[in-house]
Structures are given as structure tokens and as C-alpha cells.
Amino acid sequence: MSLQTKLKSLVLSNPTMLASGILSETSGCIIAAAKSGAGAVVTKSIGSVPREGYPNPTVVELEFGYINAMGLPNPGIDEFGKEVKDSLGCGVPIIGSIFASDEKEFAYLSKKMEEYGVAALELNLSCPHAKGYGMEIGVDPEIVRKIVSMIKDEIRIPVFAKLTPNTHRLIEVAKAVEEAGGDGVVAINTVKAMSISIDFKRPVLANRYGGLSGPAIKPIGIRCVYELYDALDIPIIGVGGIETWKDAVEYLMAGATALQIGSAVRKRGLGVFRNINNGLRRFLEKEGYSAISEIVGVAHEFS
Amino acid sequence: MSFHKAVTIKEVVAEANGVKTLRFFLRRKCLPGQFLMIWIPGIDEIPMSLSYIGSLKGITVKEVGEATRALCSLRPGDQLGVRGPYGRGFSLGRGSVLCVGGGNGIASLMPAAEALKRDLVDFAIGAKTETELVFVERAKKCSNYVAISTDDGTKGFKGTVVELAARMMDKKKYDSVLACGPEPMLFQLFDLCKKYDVDCQFSLERFMKCGIGICGSCAINGIRVCREGPVFSRRELESLMEFGRFRRDASGVRITF
Numbered sequence: 001m002s003l004q005t006k007l008k009s010l011v012l013s014n015p016t017m018l019a020s021g022i023l024s025e026t027s028g029c030i031i032a033a034a035k036s037g038a039g040a041v042v043t044k045s046i047g048s049v050p051r052e053g054y055p056n057p058t059v060v061e062l063e064f065g066y067i068n069a070m071g072l073p074n075p076g077i078d079e080f081g082k083e084v085k086d087s088l089g090c091g092v093p094i095i096g097s098i099f100a101s102d103e104k105e106f107a108y109l110s111k112k113m114e115e116y117g118v119a120a121l122e123l124n125l126s127c128p129h130a131k132g133y134g135m136e137i138g139v140d141p142e143i144v145r146k147i148v149s150m151i152k153d154e155i156r157i158p159v160f161a162k163l164t165p166n167t168h169r170l171i172e173v174a175k176a177v178e179e180a181g182g183d184g185v186v187a188i189n190t191v192k193a194m195s196i197s198i199d200f201k202r203p204v205l206a207n208r209y210g211g212l213s214g215p216a217i218k219p220i221g222i223r224c225v226y227e228l229y230d231a232l233d234i235p236i237i238g239v240g241g242i243e244t245w246k247d248a249v250e251y252l253m254a255g256a257t258a259l260q261i262g263s264a265v266r267k268r269g270l271g272v273f274r275n276i277n278n279g280l281r282r283f284l285e286k287e288g289y290s291a292i293s294e295i296v297g298v299a300h301e302f303s
Numbered sequence: 304m305s306f307h308k309a310v311t312i313k314e315v316v317a318e319a320n321g322v323k324t325l326r327f328f329l330r331r332k333c334l335p336g337q338f339l340m341i342w343i344p345g346i347d348e349i350p351m352s353l354s355y356i357g358s359l360k361g362i363t364v365k366e367v368g369e370a371t372r373a374l375c376s377l378r379p380g381d382q383l384g385v386r387g388p389y390g391r392g393f394s395l396g397r398g399s400v401l402c403v404g405g406g407n408g409i410a411s412l413m414p415a416a417e418a419l420k421r422d423l424v425d426f427a428i429g430a431k432t433e434t435e436l437v438f439v440e441r442a443k444k445c446s447n448y449v450a451i452s453t454d455d456g457t458k459g460f461k462g463t464v465v466e467l468a469a470r471m472m473d474k475k476k477y478d479s480v481l482a483c484g485p486e487p488m489l490f491q492l493f494d495l496c497k498k499y500d501v502d503c504q505f506s507l508e509r510f511m512k513c514g515i516g517i518c519g520s521c522a523i524n525g526i527r528v529c530r531e532g533p534v535f536s537r538r539e540l541e542s543l544m545e546f547g548r549f550r551r552d553a554s555g556v557r558i559t560f
Binding site for chain 1: 305306307308309340342344345346347348349382384386512513514515516517518519520522523524525526527545551552553554555556557
């Protein structure tokens with residue numbers, strides 16, 4: 001039983017990817033994730049210049065998830081070329097994630113990433129806590145349309161837009177991606193959140209606000225993917241609280257063609273990819289399916 | 304349970320020039336070599352190795368930047384945020400052990416030494432100068448023999464702690480070396496351990512943000528110092544090509560040692 005799945009021209013040997021920002025800033029970690037069975041690795045979001053991110057605390061651990069506000073730390077696009085170069089032999093596609101404040105900067109970063117040899121691009125239009133980036137521009141369908149169409153004019157590799165759930169305009173933004181020629185959407189990024197220390201009577205994160213990830217947001221991710229599947233013809237990559245093969249199946253049934261896994265690496269280690277893939281394979285065999293594509297969106301048949 | 308918790312400082316001990324130990328009660332089981340994330344509200348949150356792991360825990364802080372300066376200015380009754388313990392500590396086997404501490408690195412070795420049989424442990428403690436030596440008396444209580452080095456010769460052997468360790472390893476066959484200190488020192492000591500074919504475990508330091516293995520900022524050849532470390536075995540160190548060569552700054556840019 002093959003777990004192969006396709007996102008336009010990008011073929012993955014299995015539907016799991018390491019989500020952006022999780023252990024994907026250095027070649028060593030990218031290679032480790034590839035060896036652990038991930039079907040693709042999405043890099044940390046890279047910008048034009050080196051950026052240190054926010055001071056600590058940048059992470060809060062909760063019972064059912066994490067809130068983080070790293071502040072997009074990254075070594076900058078020029079330095080990152082070394083990490084991509086050292087990672088290219090890892091055996092699975094590398095998807096370059098980028099963030100920028102306008103379409104020109106996005107186009108510049110896209111070209112650089114394509115030159116480095118990544119297999120596809122992911123646009124960070126959804127980070128919930130960086131001023132002037134991410135969600136601040138990713139909630140406006142017109143800005144998103146401009147960004148995606150300018151990038152599509154510049155490069156040939158597939159372009160996926162990572163969307164934020166922190167808007168009532170999710171579908172409009174996704175349609176803008178599709179109409180501008182985007183090759184797929186990634187849903188969802190973290191949910192804007194906060195944690196307060198009652199001992200110190202103040203927010204824990206240095207940035208005050210952060211993004212909630214982990215099992216706590218899975219039902220939100222499932223809902224978004226389900227809605228997007230009804231609205232779009234381009235593939236959807238599902239992400240948000242996937243820890244087990246059952247979570248993966250749920251996302252596929254909601255309409256995802258591929259999956260990203262992030263926070264689960266904390267609790268389950270990099271073995272999470274192999275575990276999910278093994279579980280998926282067993283499930284498909286037991287239920288009499290012969291390919292992933294046969295269960296994508298099946299939950300819509302009853303609506 | 305590793306969530307944020309506020310603890311009240313019970314005791315502040317001046318250990319040496321610019322070095323203080325903060326003691327506080329924390330009912331969480333901690334192993335030698337593990338660390339806590341220490342939150343100083345409004346300033347920063349930084350990883351600190353535990354220098355005491357009983358119910359009255361301790362961290363030993365050297366003033367090097369804003370966060371450590373703020374920690375050193377705290378008094379009994381003040382509060383700190385902690386989460387953890389995190390990481391993998393020292394694995395304590397049998398046989399004779401040489402503990403090699405450079406500067407403040409000695410702090411994370413003390414709980415390991417105290418967990419071992421006194422007559423099996425020797426110490427090599429090094430600092431730049433006599434007034435920066437830490438935990439010499441404490442080391443004497445839990446070991447067979449304590450040797451000291453200072454770079455300027457104000458106390459003990461004049462030279463580096465690696466040179467001191469070389470003399471000790473020349474005279475006596477140890478079963479293992481436990482060490483913590485600046486990476487260039489550890490890198491030299493690693494060569495020494497290979498030369499004398501002695502097993503070793505070193506506690507490494509990298510720029511760390513989340514402390515729980517998801518951000519990747521502390522990774523060294525794809526291995527997370529906060530999860531798979533901070534203590535690494537000789538075999539693991541041999542596979543880490545970045546060890547002793549370069550680290551990464553807060554943005555992830557490579558910095559050569």
C-alpha cells in the first residue's frame with residue numbers, strides 16, 4: 001500500500017510534512033525529520049535579513065497545547081542558502097517558507113528560494129504575532145491576491161499559502177489564492193491566544209500574545225479544512241493538532257490532501273511521522289481503500 | 304508537570320566574584336545535569352543547570368548579561384518563574400570518575416558528583432583567577448581529591464583546567480570524565496579523552512529559546528541540546544561535527560568558535 005499523495009506537480013511519498021518553524025531552521029534538523037519518515041519538510045519562515053525574534057518567554061506549555069510567540073527568528077535569506085544546500089540530499093522535498101511585508105519582498109525571497117533548489121514554496125500569511133507580517137497581511141484578500149500573482153509570475157515551483165484561522169474572511173482569502181494561481185492552501189496556522197501568570201499577574205509571553213497550537217486547536221483546523229474543501233478546487237494541506245494516525249485520517253476525510261505536523265514532535269518525538277504513516281496504512285488496508293485520494297473529503301458525502 | 308510555576312527565593316549565597324547561588328523549594332524530581340527554564344518577569348527567561356537537586360533546589364548564576372545580572376540582584380523573598388526540569392542529565396555508572404569544571408560549569412557537575420561514591424570521584428576545577436573559583440569546599444566533601452587550576456596562577460596549578468586534567472589522567476586511569484565549561488575547553492578535553500581512551504559525558508550549551516524541543520534554536524547537527532542533551536556521551540559527541548567548531552546566534556547565523 002503506497003501512501004503517495006500529490007499536490008499539483010509536487011509528489012510526496014507520504015502525506016506527512018514537518019510544519020514550518022518546528023526544528024526546520026537548520027540543515028541537521030531538516031535531515032533528521034526526513035530520515036524519520038516525513039514526506040516533506042517545510043523550512044522555518046525566512047525573511048530578507050537576520051532577525052533575532054522576541055525575548056523569552058517565547059513558549060507556554062499548556063495541558064492540551066502550546067502558545068508560542070517566537071517573533072520569526074531566522075538567519076535571513078542569504079545565510080539560509082547554506083542550510084538549504086546542506087539539506088537538499090535528504091531524500092524528500094524541501095518546501096521553503098517565507099515571510100515578507102509586501103509583494104515585492106515576497107517575490108524577491110521566492111526567487112532566492114527557487115534558486116536554492118527547494119521543491120515548493122509556502123507563504124507565511126498567517127503568523128499571528130509579528131507586526132507587519134503574517135496574519136496582518138494574510139487577512140486581506142486583495143493583498144493576498146497581489147502577493148500570490150506576483151510570485152507566480154516570477155517562479156515555476158508550486159506555491160502554497162498558509163492561512164490564518166483568525167479571520168471571518170478565511171474563504172475569501174483562500175479564493176484569492178486560488179484565483180491568483182496559487183497551487184494550494186495550508187490550513188491552519190496557530191490561533192491567536194494568551195496566557196497570564198496569576199502569580200506574577202502579567203502575561204507570560206514577552207510579546208503578550210502568541211499562537212496556540214497542539215491538540216487544543218484540532219477541531220478548529222478540521223472545521224477550516226472542511227469549509228475550504230467545499231470552496232476550493234486546489235489542494236488543501238491540513239495542519240493543527242495532528243498527533244496520531246486517527247487525527248490524520250480525520251483531516252483527510254475533512255478534505256486535506258496532505259498534512260503537517262508540528263507541536264506533536266514535542267510529545268512524541270520525530271517518530272511521530274512513521275507512527276502516523278504506519279497507522280494510516282493499516283487503516284486504509286482494513287477499510288479496503290487502495291490510495292489516500294480515496295478518503296480525501298469523504299466526510300462531505302453526507303452533507 | 305513542567306508548566307510555569309512561581310517559586311520564592313529562600314536563600315542567596317555569594318559563591319565567588321560575580322557568582323551567586325539562589326535556593327528555593329520546588330517539589331519536582333530533578334536529575335543531575337538537568338536544567339530549569341528560569342523566568343525573570345519583564346526581563347527574560349533563560350536555561351539554568353541545577354546546582355542542587357534536593358527539595359531545596361539551587362541554581363548558580365554568573366553575571367554575564369542582563370538576565371543573569373537581574374538574577375544576581377534578587378533577595379530572599381523575591382519570586383522567580385520556573386518550568387522544567389528539562390533535558391537528559393548525566394548517566395551515572397560505576398568506576399572512577401574525573402569531574403572537570405571550567406568556570407561556572409562546575410555547578411552542573413556537583414549534583415552528579417554527590418550522587419556518586421566519595422572515594423570514586425576526583426575533581427579538576429578551573430577558573431581564570433582565584434576569586435572566580437566556585438564550589439571548591441563542596442567538592443572536597445564529596446570527593447577523594449580536588450585539584451585546582453587558575454589561568455593566572457593565583458591558586459593551584461597555573462594553566463588551563465584541560466592541562467590540569469591531562470596531568471591527572473596521565474597519573475591515574477579514570478573510567479569516565481564528566482565535564483562542563485566553555486565549548487573550546489570541552490573540545491580540547493574531548494581530544495584528551497580520546498587520547499587516553501576514557502569514556503566521557505559533557506554538558507553542552509547552545510542558544511536556547513523554548514527549552515522543550517520544538518523551536519530548534521539549540522540544535523547541533525540536528526540534535527536538540529534541550530531534549531537529547533544537554534549531556535552527551537562520547538559516542539554522541541563524536542558524531543556531532545558542529546561540536547567545538549561553530550554555534551548559532553539568536554537568529555540562527557553560524558558563528559565560528
